[in-house]
Amino acid sequence: MSSERERCNSRHFTWIMKTCFPNPHQTTTICPQPYHPTTTLPITTTTITSLPDDVVLECLCRVPPSSLPSLSLVCRRWARLLHSSHFSDLRRRRSLLHHxxxxxxxxxxxxxxxxxxxxxxxxxxxxxxxxxxxxxxxxxxxxxxxxxxxxxxxxxxxxxxxxxxxxxxxxxxxxSAMNFPRKKFASAVVSGKIYVAGGGSRSTAVEEYDPDSDTWSVVSYAQRRRYGCIGVSVDGLFFIIGGLRIGAAGEGNEFSRATGGADAHAAYASSMDLFDVEARTWLRSRTVPGGGCVVAACAAAGNVYVLTSHAVELSFWKFDARRKSSNHGGGGGFGDWCRIKxxxxxxxxxxxxxxxxxxxxxxxxxxxxxxxxxxxxxxxxxxxxxxxxxxxxxxxxxxxxxxxxxxxxxxxxxxxxxxxx
Structure with a gap:
């Protein structure tokens, strides 16, 4: 991006801030031509504050990224819009986001x-x-x-x-803190809200955090208890991956120490649970290939990427997490697992x-x-x-x-x- 497009000086901001507020002294009228005494029409000055949110968002999304921090200080309305998921979605569709x-x-x-x-x-x-x-x-x-x-x-x-x-x-x-204390839990952002699951022995609750109201609420209950799990999101789904599956036979010393000895039986979980945030439903779980321990995971370009370990061997896997249009919102039709480099x-x-x-x-x-x-x-x-x-x-x-x-x-x-x- 050129330096000229990045430039935004104090004079520009002074004008922007003035346009956010109507001028109480504005009394200008205009007389259309030809003039007739009975047709004088008062004109109300249009300011940015009178525009609907979607129009303001369209304007703001075209501002150079270096100027966005300053624009968030202009007024509370702009700060709210600039921090909204709608603004991020708009810039994402226009390929304007910086990572x-x-x-x-x-x-x-x-x-x-x-x-x-x-x-x-x-x-x-x-x-x-x-x-x-x-x-x-x-x-x-x-x-x-x-x-x-x-x-x-x-x-x-x-x-x-x-x-x-x-x-x-x-x-x-x-x-605000979560409703249920958790340790080594899964978390991900879906549609501008944070979702957490796992990491505790007392409840399988899945919690949602709304940043606008600063509140946590329980939206569902997980299918199984996990400790040390990882969370990612793709296409409106919250994926809860790997960790220790609590309640199965096996070694659970780490979870036992973390929870004061409760539910010491655990086994490694080479699977991922899928929660549809909008529908508030659980889709069929998927098994991570290879049977190894999941040590890292993330989402990128519509896929879930998972790094697994077998002692001294690491393997990297890709799961196509984009739902097919015919199954969107239903049981879930996805692509396949693929081992990659x-x-x-x-x-x-x-x-x-x-x-x-x-x-x-x-x-x-x-x-x-x-x-x-x-x-x-x-x-x-x-x-x-x-x-x-x-x-x-x-x-x-x-x-x-x-x-x-x-x-x-x-x-x-x-x-x-x-x-x-």
Missing amino acids: SVFAVVATDSGFCAASLTDGAWKIALFHPCYDAVALDDFHFLLAHARLASIGPRIFVIGRNAMVRYDTWTSTLSPR SPPFPVQVRVDTRMRFSCIGLGDKVVLIQVNGWCVDEMMRSGRSVREGMVLIYDCGSGEWRRGADLPDLFRRAAYVGVEC
Whole structure:
């Protein structure tokens, strides 16, 4: 985009702000030609504030992305429209959305965020957390938090609390906590609302968060209890993938410790449950091929991408999650699973409790972040863990991987999310 299109100076904003409010001193009348004393017609000045929302949205969606943060400060109505799902949907249809990966971490000094932009990690915010949330509380909040983004806003969802980070205004604000405490749960955004499931032993409730009213509500109950599951969304569906299936025979020590010993029986779940958000119905579950442990998942370009592990072997799978038009809203007609090119790690990676991956969908790209873990070659030499901080990017169109900018040391224990605005 040219620099001229990106330019938006204070004079332009002064005019924009004036047009938001009618002029109380406007008394102009116009006399059409030919003039006749009985045909003088008063003219009411038309301002932006008198236009309907859909017309204003059409105007705002054409503004250069660099000017959107400033426009959100013009008035409350514009802020509401710019943060609405309608604005994001409109820009998405016009291919105007910009995608970034954000990393969020709690340091000894405060809250810190970085974004992967133009091939490099850049510090986006440092906040001492004095007014939004205490630093010790924020460390606890991020320990097992899930991140969800709606437009330019990132919601950090913890076990007993939630914080909203606005990437446009660089501000933090506390939000309402979930009704049921959860740990290592699934979360995803569908049609501008956040959905969570799993991660608890007391209830199978699926909760919905409305950012406009800052409220959580139970919308359904899951078919099975899961712990350590992953959530993604495609085509109006909330996918709950992998984790430990609670209640089956097997090892459940981690879940037992997390829940105080309740329901220790568990087994790895190589499946995904599908919840239709609009219809409030559950579709037939799908089995993840290969029978391995799901270690990461995301959605991109209408597909669900899943990374599975078999000890030292990683496999990468794609599921066509776009529903067929004849079955839309019904039992669900989908494409097939397809094994695709595995991520090109330079050495074999042993997946265990010290290993963690994050998988983020960004438009037609998948960003895979290896946070830490065991490299088999190094382990055989020294027995020590190696933190890679590696970032790999998969192009959904070409089917090829490429190396991205490695994580800075500070963000190797962060939480990650994709942001589009």
